[in-house]
Amino acid sequence: xxxxxxxxxxxxxxxxxxxxxxxxxxxxxxxxxxxxxxxxxxxxxxxxxxxxxxxxxxxxxxxxxxxxxxxxxxxxxxxxxxxxxxxxxxxxxxxxxxxxxxxxxxxxxxxxxxxxxxxxxxxxxxxxxxxxxxxxxxxxxxxxxxxxxxxxxxxxxxxxxxxxxxxxxxxxxxxxxxxxxxxxxxxxxxxxxxxxxxxxxxxxxxxxxxxxxxxxxxxxxxxxxxxxxxxxxxxxxxxxxxxxxxxxxxxxxxxxxxxxxxxxxxxxxxxxxxxxxxxxxxxxxxxxxxxxxxxxxxxxxxxxxxxxxxxxxxxxxxxxxx
Amino acid sequence: xxxxxxxxxxxxxxxxxxxxxxxxxxxxxxxxxxxxxxxxxxxxxxxxxxxxxxxxxxxxxxxxxxxxxxxxxxxxxxxxxxxxxxxxxxxxxxxxxxxxxxxxxxxxxxxxxxxxxxxxxxxxxxxxxxxxxxxxxxxxxxxxxxxxxxxxxxxxxxxxxxxxxxxxxxxxxxxxxxxxxxxxxxxxxxxxxxxxxxxxxxxxxxxxxxxxxxxxxxxxxxxxxxxxxxxxxxxxxxxxxxxxxxxxxxxxxxxxxxxxxxxxxxxxxxxxxxxxxxxxxxxxxxxxxxxxxxxxxxxxxxxxxxxxxxxxxxxxxxxxxx
Numbered sequence: 001x002x003x004x005x006x007x008x009x010x011x012x013x014x015x016x017x018x019x020x021x022x023x024x025x026x027x028x029x030x031x032x033x034x035x036x037x038x039x040x041x042x043x044x045x046x047x048x049x050x051x052x053x054x055x056x057x058x059x060x061x062x063x064x065x066x067x068x069x070x071x072x073x074x075x076x077x078x079x080x081x082x083x084x085x086x087x088x089x090x091x092x093x094x095x096x097x098x099x100x101x102x103x104x105x106x107x108x109x110x111x112x113x114x115x116x117x118x119x120x121x122x123x124x125x126x127x128x129x130x131x132x133x134x135x136x137x138x139x140x141x142x143x144x145x146x147x148x149x150x151x152x153x154x155x156x157x158x159x160x161x162x163x164x165x166x167x168x169x170x171x172x173x174x175x176x177x178x179x180x181x182x183x184x185x186x187x188x189x190x191x192x193x194x195x196x197x198x199x200x201x202x203x204x205x206x207x208x209x210x211x212x213x214x215x216x217x218x219x220x221x222x223x224x225x226x227x228x229x230x231x232x233x234x235x236x237x238x239x240x241x242x243x244x245x246x247x248x249x250x251x252x253x254x255x256x257x258x259x260x261x262x263x264x265x266x267x268x269x270x271x272x273x274x275x276x277x278x279x280x281x282x283x284x285x286x287x288x289x290x291x292x293x294x295x296x297x298x299x300x301x302x303x304x305x306x307x308x309x310x311x312x313x314x315x316x317x318x319x320x321x322x
Numbered sequence: 323x324x325x326x327x328x329x330x331x332x333x334x335x336x337x338x339x340x341x342x343x344x345x346x347x348x349x350x351x352x353x354x355x356x357x358x359x360x361x362x363x364x365x366x367x368x369x370x371x372x373x374x375x376x377x378x379x380x381x382x383x384x385x386x387x388x389x390x391x392x393x394x395x396x397x398x399x400x401x402x403x404x405x406x407x408x409x410x411x412x413x414x415x416x417x418x419x420x421x422x423x424x425x426x427x428x429x430x431x432x433x434x435x436x437x438x439x440x441x442x443x444x445x446x447x448x449x450x451x452x453x454x455x456x457x458x459x460x461x462x463x464x465x466x467x468x469x470x471x472x473x474x475x476x477x478x479x480x481x482x483x484x485x486x487x488x489x490x491x492x493x494x495x496x497x498x499x500x501x502x503x504x505x506x507x508x509x510x511x512x513x514x515x516x517x518x519x520x521x522x523x524x525x526x527x528x529x530x531x532x533x534x535x536x537x538x539x540x541x542x543x544x545x546x547x548x549x550x551x552x553x554x555x556x557x558x559x560x561x562x563x564x565x566x567x568x569x570x571x572x573x574x575x576x577x578x579x580x581x582x583x584x585x586x587x588x589x590x591x592x593x594x595x596x597x598x599x600x601x602x603x604x605x606x607x608x609x610x611x612x613x614x615x616x617x618x619x620x621x622x623x624x625x626x627x628x629x630x631x632x633x634x635x636x637x638x639x640x641x642x643x644x
Contacts, residue, residue, distance in 0.1 A: 027549025
């Protein structure tokens with residue numbers, strides 16, 4: 001499916017243009033939506049957005065939802081019951097639904113007015129992965145409804161990001177091995193970031209570490225770190241700090257300064273050093289999480305290797321009733 | 323100050339009525355705003371809301387902010403630099419600012435069009451604490467701008483909640499002692515909840531445990547638990563589950579069912595058992611976090627006692643440069 005075609009088709013069917021964009025999913029798929037939420041909350045003057053874990057959307061449906069709302073639902077396997085229920089409910093309310101999945105037999109597709117069967121895996125261009133597609137969808141919506149002055153800069157960034165990632169992954173590969181070796185026996189990590197990337201701090205904690213490695217983990221917003229969380233900082237506790245390029249970099253830099261002084265186990269992944277600065281200043285911040293997702297995959301693979309804990313191993317998910 | 327007077331005064335000065343409510347603070351004060359965000363996202367059909375850690379608001383100001391926006395800023399000491407900067411910036415943009423603080427000399431007051439010097443401490447009625455005042459402010463805004471059909475039920479609930487809390491604190495006091503004794507040597511807790519109370523799951527983790535006890539902690543949304551986090555569940559890992567009354571209770575119940583089967587260290591704090599059900603069904607969910615805040619204070623005090631780690635002890639906050 002073509003992003004601009006989908007949005008123009010939906011737009012023509014609305015009474016007054018698209019008024020809301022609801023981003024609804026669970027776990028890793030919800031993480032893929034955070035950059036789109038951040039983008040719209042930052043850039044939009046008319047369009048309203050909301051980010052919901054699917055079961056909360058289903059049980060506490062926002063009263064604002066209406067026939068001119070777009071509800072984007074993402075589910076990798078496409079059969080997550082609460083995500084399918086959310087899409088079904090949205091359609092029943094008359095909203096326009098866009099479903100994203102990697103499974104062409106997904107139940108989600110039955111309740112999606114428009115669907116994206118996205119690419120996945122090592123060899124795919126990140127612009128065809130869900131995080132980028134969802135971001136493109138909301139950029140297209142913003143541009144259609146109220147105009148987006150940096151639309152061309154954004155599209156140009158989207159053409160560049162995969163190349164930056166390919167180079168970045170090579171650069172960090174040896175570091176990730178050192179990291180994995182150094183931290184192989186740790187049982188807890190704090191993940192810090194800000195801006196569009198806060199969602200991926202959450203994502204790396206709950207998916208890569210908790211789900212895939214059965215390690216304790218928690219995300220911390222770099223801006224919130226100084227208002228409680230930093231009291232656990234000591235020389236024994238490991239932190240991973242994802243440093244953004246763009247407007248919220250100052251928040252990450254402040255956290256780094258403190259960590260350098262009071263912590264010793266600190267791994268910094270810096271988007272600026274990884275070359276994201278070739279993307280235009282006006283839009284670069286929205287691409288940080290796309291970069292971090294791929295770069296942190298190199299780290300989690302290295303950790304899985306030294307811990308002899310394959311990333312696919314589960315004890316509950318898909319194995320027991322819940 | 324009087325909530326309805328403040329809102330009518332602001333409302334008269336707007337061109338088209340209040341269009342946005344921005345909730346801006348750091349740490350524990352940000353936690354106090356989450357129920358208001360949840361309320362508006364659920365109930366409003368016109369008013370837009372956004373919740374921001376203050377430094378992100380300052381560095382990445384939402385383009386939507388305008389002369390008809392209300393920016394609510396809360397800071398207990400009233401001098402948190404990024405919160406003061408947020409209020410200053412909001413005023414410079416022409417927005418209406420409401421400041422809440424416990425300090426009548428607060429710098430925040432210089433940038434607040436309207437101010438609430440709130441009560442604090444054991445003996446104050448919770449309706450005079452910031453979480454309740456902020457919730458009242460947004461309920462008043464919703465009622466003024468677009469009408470709120472459950473306005474009277476909400477006001478009636480606000481009259482009841484303190485009595486429910488007083489009785490609930492007595493009920494949990496012996497349990498909290500047993501809890502503290504049982505978990506005195508733990509160094510990590512996961513805090514689960516949903517709906518309006520998710521903010522307090524975050525708050526109990528980052529303020530009560532990380533900041534005040536230097537314990538590792540992380541919040542988990544009950545709806546997200548099954549999409550990653552639950553893979554860390556085992557008989558050794560402690561969980562505190564705050565069970566809401568209202569629409570999202572089903573999410574908390576699902577988490578409880580799983581925890582009962584696969585975990586052994588589970589502390590349940592159930593708003594229903596604590597008597598919140600005397601508040602009307604249509605509004606009860608918004609009061610859960612007000613109850614949980616006070617009830618969990620009993621738990622944290624018991625924990626601080628057995629650990630000989632006073633709640634006021636800090637190693638960095640207010641002691642070193644950051």
